[in-house]
Amino acid sequence: MTERAVADDHALAGELAGAAGRLLLGVRDEVGFADARALKDTGDLRAHEYLMAALAERCPGDAVLSEEGRSAAAGKRARGADRAPTGNTADAERLTAGRVWIVDPLDGTREFSEEGRRDWAVHVALWERLPDGGGRLAAGAVALPAQGLVLRTSAAGGALLVRGEAGEPDPVTSGPDQPREVPLHVPAPDAGKLRIAVSRTRPPEFVRLMAERLGAGGGSGGGADGPGGPGGSGEAGRGVDVELVPIGSAGAKISAVLLGEVDAYVHAGGQYEWDSAAPAAVALAAGAHASRIDGAPLAYNRKDPLLPDILVCHPVSAPTLLTGIRDVGAVPPE
Numbered sequence: 001m002t003e004r005a006v007a008d009d010h011a012l013a014g015e016l017a018g019a020a021g022r023l024l025l026g027v028r029d030e031v032g033f034a035d036a037r038a039l040k041d042t043g044d045l046r047a048h049e050y051l052m053a054a055l056a057e058r059c060p061g062d063a064v065l066s067e068e069g070r071s072a073a074a075g076k077r078a079r080g081a082d083r084a085p086t087g088n089t090a091d092a093e094r095l096t097a098g099r100v101w102i103v104d105p106l107d108g109t110r111e112f113s114e115e116g117r118r119d120w121a122v123h124v125a126l127w128e129r130l131p132d133g134g135g136r137l138a139a140g141a142v143a144l145p146a147q148g149l150v151l152r153t154s155a156a157g158g159a160l161l162v163r164g165e166a167g168e169p170d171p172v173t174s175g176p177d178q179p180r181e182v183p184l185h186v187p188a189p190d191a192g193k194l195r196i197a198v199s200r201t202r203p204p205e206f207v208r209l210m211a212e213r214l215g216a217g218g219g220s221g222g223g224a225d226g227p228g229g230p231g232g233s234g235e236a237g238r239g240v241d242v243e244l245v246p247i248g249s250a251g252a253k254i255s256a257v258l259l260g261e262v263d264a265y266v267h268a269g270g271q272y273e274w275d276s277a278a279p280a281a282v283a284l285a286a287g288a289h290a291s292r293i294d295g296a297p298l299a300y301n302r303k304d305p306l307l308p309d310i311l312v313c314h315p316v317s318a319p320t321l322l323t324g325i326r327d328v329g330a331v332p333p334e
């Protein structure tokens, strides 16, 4: 039986993601931007080691699956490191564990190494085994250190936006008269418009095709919101004004959906459980739709952590997007 070392896993996820985020801001200051490889390696390793040590101390007995913990098995060390990173819980143990922390110590490593970019994140999620043998994301937090924000699940149910936890509070959005913690609900899109976040470096080709089709009023119109698009009038032939917005980091893109900066995130072609576990936990708690691009639920703590595609949006947009994705032939075969 796993010993529960904390009363509130949600607050702990937020605290650890925020602290790792502050540490990463310090690494940016210390290492600088002249050698991008050195900055990426140092950031990955330091945030990973911090989270591994903090989870071992605060939640002894829980299993951990971290992006950087894989390198330990391969005996890989970051440049300048005197040893390989602390390893993940062995697969045999993780796959029978009751509680598994799924963490990405630095998501959007490329953007972290580019001066001035704010689209990188720290992901901390908790997966919990259910009595029926299945599992669910029980808690999650995404820190956006360069934006001074943490988005996390709440013990009361729902999600919270916490300002100033991961870094300096943004002076535009935070001040003495602004509450530090506010409930977070995914906003509905404007009628007839869809801003879709895509990878800066690996945008799936089908998203552009889908945008063109939706813009031309195409699609099989299977969505509950009709062929006019999310919140649209549903008049046949009227297109949705689709804009593709390149953003780095899965966590930053899903946060952008929850903060109303974009309306959806669509990705395919490759990704792992740590890239989406924490942001998906927060998104679902904030009332968003989060699924595979064929509409199937996202499943975590599998033997193979590959989880190559994802759709996150307001539930009102999900039928249009799932239909649009299917119509351009992007749904992978079973």
Ligand SMILES: Nc1ncnc2c1ncn2[C@@H]1O[C@H](COP(=O)(O)O)[C@@H](OP(=O)(O)O)[C@H]1O
Pocket (backbone or CB within 6 Å): 067, 104, 106, 107, 108, 109, 110, 198, 199, 200, 201, 202, 247, 248, 249, 250, 268, 269, 270, 271, 272, 275
């Ligand atoms: N085709 C692919 N294969 C493997 N990982 C991918 C991928 N596309 C995106 N990712 C991972 O998903 C995260 C977000 O990517 P992007 O910024 O391109 O949207 C990145 O995580 P890391 O930065 O932790 O490596 C990236 O490595």
Ligand SMILES: [Mg+2]
Pocket (backbone or CB within 6 Å): 067, 104, 106, 107, 108, 274, 275
């Ligand atoms: Mg990642």
